[in-house]
Amino acid sequence: MRPVAIVSYASELGANRDEVELVLSAINQARGQVGIKQADIGFTCSGSSDFLVGRPFSFVMALDAVGAWPPIRESHVEMDGAWALYEAWVRLQRGDIDTALVYAFGKPSAGDQAEVLATQLDPYTLAPLWPDADAIARLQAAACGAPMPAPAPVLDGAAAIVLAAGDTARRLCIRPAWIRGIEHRVEAHQLGLRDLSRSSSTAAAAEAAGAHVAADAVIIHAPYENQADLVRDALRAPGAEVHHGPLMVAGLMCLGEAATRIHNGASRTVAHATEGPALQHNLVAVLEAEKAPTADVHMHTRCAVVGIGQTRYAAKRKDLSIPGLVREAATRALADAKVSFADIDAVVIGKAPDMFEGIMMPELYLADALGAAGKPIFRVHTAGSVGGSTAVVATHLIESGVHKRVLTVAFEKQSESNAMWALSPQYPFQPPTTAGAGGYFAPLIRAYMRRSNAPGHIGTLVAVKDRQNALRNPLAHLHVPGITREMVEASPMLWDPIRYLETCPSSDGACAMVLVAEDSLVGPGGEAPDAPPAWVRATAMRSEPIQFPGRDQVLPRAGADCAADLYAKAGITNPREEIDVAEIYVPFSWFEPMWLENLGLAGPGEGWKMVESGATSMEGDLPVNPSGGVMSSNPIGASGMIRFAEAARQVRGQAADHQVPGAKVALGHAYGGGSQFFSMWIVASE
Template sequence: MIPTAVIGIGQTRHAAKRPDVSMPGLVREAALRALEDAGLTFADIDAVVLGKAPDMFEGVVQPELFLAEALGAVGKPMFRVHTAGSVGGSTAVVAAHHVSSGVHKRVLTVAYEKQSESNAMWALSQPFPFLPPVSAGAGGYFAPVIRAYIDRAKAPDHIGWQVAVKDRQHGALNPCAHLQLPDITLEQVKASPLLWDPIRYLETCPSSDGAVAMVLSSDASTCRNPAWVLGTSVRSEPLLFAGRDEVNPRAGQLCGADCYAEAGVTPDQLDCAELYVPFSWYEPMWLENLGLFESGWRAVDAGHTKLGGRLPINPSGGVMCSNPIGASGMLRFAEAARQVRGTADAHQVDGARLAMGHAYGGGSQFFAAWIVGSTRP
């Protein structure tokens, strides 16, 4: 495979509503920032890879065609990736493979969601005949899985509250983060309304408008700090099958294992990770699923996942602070790349050289991850 690097990253400032821009305007904002960071223009790009959550969310079918003009993609190969909430991650992996396979030299990849113009709850809850609807939304779907984790791991209630506070403290260091709650306390989280047992209001992600873009290239000669793609994986499993472990899905385990093997690293070598955590409890769950800690909740409780801890998780504030769904996965991948490029500003992990980006989607059934590093493979 041809060594491939992230040489440009751009994102919008994520917000509840961006009525000032159209969807094309939103994606273009992120794309132009990534190109500027790379010192390139649309003319330098060979192909565009686009990701977003299901078409029903905003009701735009084949949005890659709708957005081609805004992304300078007219007349160029353009590819849409479609893997539910994990899509931002899978899209980055597909873009990396466009380059590492040798097919293209420079690829622009973009992911977005405009939740203020979308109707995610509606899109997920259509009463299709003879099919069980997911009518409680994502929180209602995942709450029993979280309860099962708590029972299995014998985790105390305050772990979820700790993650909710920690991610918002991290997010307060990131000017692009939607939620800015620098003074949030454990007591506030504990006192916030119970939405779906055991998930409290402040333990959930927001609904955001936002986009993120990256330029991936086999030519990093013009970039002083490329983030090299060292390992990638996309794994999935069916939503329902006998014996499925939704607390610790096998597809997620294999996704992490693929990345460690391809990158030739062990989990304890990582300097930080950006994991897809839309509800606070998914941090300890994914820590175990990805083999980052034997006990996820004990790692949280010990402060290992805070900035300054053994393995900072979501130094950007993560999905708990910004959730433009289709972009959320790619934001994890891009923030991992920012860390190893040393460009994460106030949420930089000192001396980060190896970082993981991770995303999941559907009913914990679609997974994507990559490991990026500051050293060329």
């Protein structure tokens, strides 16, 4: 692997300070120690959990602290920051960037930490009994014959780490802490299916990371003393030191502390992080000082989509549980790829805020549904763009050579709660004007109409086109036979200027893909998939802050930068000519012309003319959303991945009745937050 090191680390603890203040202090210290600015950083990744303060999108607020302008390459995991560091390490393996900033924050003192963690448990048979995290830890101690542990500490704070590769690390730091191995594994979720008297996932991660070696210090994250002993056993490190930190931050702090020991003269240290009930998910890393410089070489393996599976989308999939919904997509993707769960190296899950289903970090529970026990599992959350970002993270795992075959799944089961509530609950100190996503985006549409002088019927045209396309897609949620402009225009104005039929539905659904390395197109079973692979030509992500003076929210620079980067990486010089079909994230019909401009597929002020000309219809020269798009199916967390998967279906010739004839190059696009997070890919038949 490419040599990557921790070159700086800082943490900031303290109650009575808000997340932005804590993050700001930690990242400015970490950047300051090595004298770099945000603009010098290649990739930024954070870890946190919305449930700690009961607020969806808390990571969006924390991004305020980073200085994400000009737009940055950025991602977020709804996991401890140690896993954000893992994602950044994978990202650096691709070789196109040399530095990364990782941060995490947690403010669990806002609630009852132990009780909040009960929402991590199986939502059907465990969480309704409300066993809190302290009780689960005591039960595990009982299973080990260990003394009853004290309650876990409740701390607030943030931490930040700067990673750098090769000579950049040597330039920034006198004694970089090189990451010689970093691995993570999850166990089954159901307590009854686990051996609670040992930490098998820590042992497996340690084995894979090469951590069963003599070390000057072993720094572990164990919220409870009995768990510390299990981790020490699994690491074969009786002298391992427990390092306490805030929930979602503690694991990253252990990595930072282990790195600090190297910076201060140690030769080799080991760090450990954990999350989930009773040590369900564990990460282990080995850090070393450099003996002799190793060459900065990196692998670059091409990534291909060989399996795609989607659920039928509906307002309520009453016939399925959440695991059932996720498995409907996952098993279809595996069948398409002619592989089984056993052939999968790692699982990457994406979804929007956990409030939708009321399960905190549901990847822990869903490990059982996805055959992930004993494997790495990863959870991405970047707001509405998450389905796309999840596919991008999975792609990086292949391209970097870390894994050969990855299952990636995105889902939302919106019928479990209410989308308007889950996206904008009445949170203290916020303006009393929240009105869901429509209330947020309608003013931007009005601004676009004013700026481009677009006539009022453009949104209607897109609404009709997307619903007509959906009639050719049997999986689509909305099938409106005989849809006409008159029907759309007669539908109620919900958020003026957005009409009812110009909005997306609220859906249940999941989408999954099997991504493989170019030497693994055929599974171990020896059977090749029926459809040819879709090659991932390029991926790109960009983020910018939700508010700053002079921000163009209609055509955000993050979107334009992301597209320009994407086309450059894919070798596309004239996107309108070279892209055969596009699946674009259009939750309100007016966003089609807006994104056409933002994506450089139409000139400034020309997007609506492109729509009006019919160019984006199935018969046009650049069909947009042949599947019916978000306007016809919208399980929010999955919507981005559906765009990516539908783009891949097109170039594999798999799109059946909504196939664009001869499609060879396709664009998948997703956005989220306040039009501030973008993820995209280009897939091609060759």
